[in-house]
Amino acid sequence: MLKIDHMNTFIGRKRIIKDVSFQVLPGSIVGLIGPNGAGKTTIMKTILGLTKFTGNISVENQAVTENNHAALTRVGALIEHPAIYPFLSGLENLKLYSLDEDDMNHVVSLLRMNEYINRKSKGYSLGMKQKLGIAIALLNKPQLVILDEPMNGLDIEVTILVRKIIKQYAAQGTAFLISSHVLGELQKVMTNVLLITEGQIIVDKPIDEFNQVNHKHYKLLTDDMPATEQLLSDNRISIEKEDHYLVISRNDSYKIQDFLYKNHIRLVELTPKGMSFEQAIVSLVDQQRRQSHAE
Amino acid sequence: MQNNLKQEFFKFSHQRIPIVGIIALIILMLYSAVSGSGVNQALIAQGFGAGQWVTIIMITISSTFVAMEYENNTIATLFYKSSSKAKIYMAKFLIIVLYGVALLLVSIVTTMIFKVTFVGGQYHWTEAYQQSNLIGTLFLNLIGTFIYVLFIVSFAFLLITLIKNNPAVVGIGLAIVFLGSPFSSMIMSGFSAWIPILRWNPLNMIYVMNQMAMPRVFAKVSYLSTFQIVLGNIVYIVGFILVGCLLFKKQRV
Ligand SMILES: Nc1ncnc2c1ncn2[C@@H]1O[C@H](COP(=O)(O)OP(=O)(O)OP(=O)(O)O)[C@@H](O)[C@H]1O
Ligand SMILES: [Mg+2]
Numbered sequence: 001m002l003k004i005d006h007m008n009t010f011i012g013r014k015r016i017i018k019d020v021s022f023q024v025l026p027g028s029i030v031g032l033i034g035p036n037g038a039g040k041t042t043i044m045k046t047i048l049g050l051t052k053f054t055g056n057i058s059v060e061n062q063a064v065t066e067n068n069h070a071a072l073t074r075v076g077a078l079i080e081h082p083a084i085y086p087f088l089s090g091l092e093n094l095k096l097y098s099l100d101e102d103d104m105n106h107v108v109s110l111l112r113m114n115e116y117i118n119r120k121s122k123g124y125s126l127g128m129k130q131k132l133g134i135a136i137a138l139l140n141k142p143q144l145v146i147l148d149e150p151m152n153g154l155d156i157e158v159t160i161l162v163r164k165i166i167k168q169y170a171a172q173g174t175a176f177l178i179s180s181h182v183l184g185e186l187q188k189v190m191t192n193v194l195l196i197t198e199g200q201i202i203v204d205k206p207i208d209e210f211n212q213v214n215h216k217h218y219k220l221l222t223d224d225m226p227a228t229e230q231l232l233s234d235n236r237i238s239i240e241k242e243d244h245y246l247v248i249s250r251n252d253s254y255k256i257q258d259f260l261y262k263n264h265i266r267l268v269e270l271t272p273k274g275m276s277f278e279q280a281i282v283s284l285v286d287q288q289r290r291q292s293h294a295e
Numbered sequence: 296m297q298n299n300l301k302q303e304f305f306k307f308s309h310q311r312i313p314i315v316g317i318i319a320l321i322i323l324m325l326y327s328a329v330s331g332s333g334v335n336q337a338l339i340a341q342g343f344g345a346g347q348w349v350t351i352i353m354i355t356i357s358s359t360f361v362a363m364e365y366e367n368n369t370i371a372t373l374f375y376k377s378s379s380k381a382k383i384y385m386a387k388f389l390i391i392v393l394y395g396v397a398l399l400l401v402s403i404v405t406t407m408i409f410k411v412t413f414v415g416g417q418y419h420w421t422e423a424y425q426q427s428n429l430i431g432t433l434f435l436n437l438i439g440t441f442i443y444v445l446f447i448v449s450f451a452f453l454l455i456t457l458i459k460n461n462p463a464v465v466g467i468g469l470a471i472v473f474l475g476s477p478f479s480s481m482i483m484s485g486f487s488a489w490i491p492i493l494r495w496n497p498l499n500m501i502y503v504m505n506q507m508a509m510p511r512v513f514a515k516v517s518y519l520s521t522f523q524i525v526l527g528n529i530v531y532i533v534g535f536i537l538v539g540c541l542l543f544k545k546q547r548v
Contacts, residue, residue, distance in 0.1 A: 048375035067378060068378050069375060080371075092309060
């Protein structure tokens with residue numbers, strides 16, 4: 001679907017994106033994550049042929065260049081702020097790009113905008129404008145949708161709705177590249193994580209793998225916690241207390257289960273305790289920063 | 296290109312600006328009709344100041360029509376949906392020029408209505424006036440205005456692309472229309488030895504509005520023959536469009 005090969009983006013003479021390569025497959029939802037100024041928006045603009053770049057970008061094997069956007073015919077995008085003409089109604093804004101009226105009406109009702117779609121968009125709230133921006137990106141059954149911070153200004157209910165719509169489109173084969181600061185929101189929807197700092201990609205992984213890596217610790221709950229604690233410290237197994245759980249290392253988990261069984265303590269719960277997704281991201285970014293400063 | 300034109304027309308026609316422009320033109324012509332020492336042949340032949348008023352309105356509208364893309368964050372979408380920035384630029388230019396023609400047509404109709412309203416049948420359209428008759432002079436004035444509209448619109452497009460500040464472009468445009476020609480005449484009389492060169496300066500091009508209808512009088516003011524001033528305007532227009540288009544193509548968002 002989208003294939004990016006050794007892409008470098010320049011703003012003026014400055015190289016903002018440094019040798020970036022990745023792919024977005026049909027039906028996948030790739031989260032582009034990184035701190036402010038990392039280059040998320042710049043990557044998206046480059047894919048849309050809006051910046052000076054070197055390397056190769058192709059959509060469905062058709063190259064994108066600064067002067068040829070033919071490959072972008074079936075690419076929808078929302079970049080930074082929704083592109084809305086305030087003197088047009090919501091529907092007129094959509095009509096400007098729509099090739100199929102039925103599809104347009106479908107998108108409007110999917111996003112539940114019927115009530116105000118005929119009003120001048122000048123009077124829309126922040127969230128209503130954002131929804132309209134997302135609607136524009138979803139027009140004409142796109143093969144690829146690029147969304148820059150799509151959840152900006154959306155309330156919880158709408159966020160859940162948009163997440164649902166994204167999954168729905170992805171299930172039909174649409175590929176998504178989405179950036180966001182609100183990691184929790186993306187965590188629930190994305191299939192792949194693309195972590196970027198200072199213009200470079202430092203992690204490119206399916207989300208499942210990402211989660212597993214962080215499950216080095218388990219949370220343990222038994223029917224007799226004081227006895228368990230005593231037992232484990234007697235056996236020099238390192239533990240930590242967290243709420244009413246004991247946190248143990250994954251490597252010790254079989255050994256611990258044996259001890260518990262022999263001492264007639266019943267296991268109530270033993271679950272992986274990852275760093276939260278957010279913690280994992282922050283620590284990876286930190287790590288990268290320290291490395292690059294050490295160089 | 297057809298698609299670009301359709302989109303730009305859609306955007307332009309769905310604004311309030313075109314209607315406001317037409318109403319403003321009629322009001323300003325009315326102001327010309329009642330503010331002076333009465334309606335005479337000269338005022339009718341000039342379409343009640345239509346040349347000046349159309350030019351002013353066109354500066355404001357053309358600059359705004361480009362600036363709005365930057366103001367509404369639509370420029371990125373506009374650019375990525377199209378392979379050719381030149382086509383976007385030209386589509387916008389053509390739509391605005393078309394509107395200029397519409398304003399000129401409105402000014403013709405309004406002039407006819409005002410003539411009947413203010414002086415009844417006192418002057419005949421076919422009676423001799425200047426080098427032609429009354430209606431001929433009116434048309435020549437409006438053709439001159441049309442040429443200058445092309446000049447000022449292509450200049451406003453270039454300037455807004457360059458500085459992206461709508462109020463500034465409108466201000467500069469108005470200054471050119473109101474102060475440009477006296478300033479041009481002043482420097483030409485100040486450096487009379489340099490007239491063969493100075494007469495080609497861009498501020499001097501505004502005289503095309505009057506010189507079409509009154510070539511002999513205005514040739515002495517502009518120091519250019521009618522052919523020369525038309526040619527000068529065309530060269531500037533083509534130059535402004537080329538440079539503006541080139542700058543627009545270099546725009547990154
Ligand atoms: N027009 C510009 N001129 C100069 N530098 C720019 C320009 N646009 C972006 N940059 C630089 O490029 C880098 C990446 O910016 P970009 O907007 O892509 O970051 P981002 O990851 O989208 O950040 P945010 O999370 O704040 O949206 C930043 O260091 C920024 O300073
Ligand atoms: Mg950004």
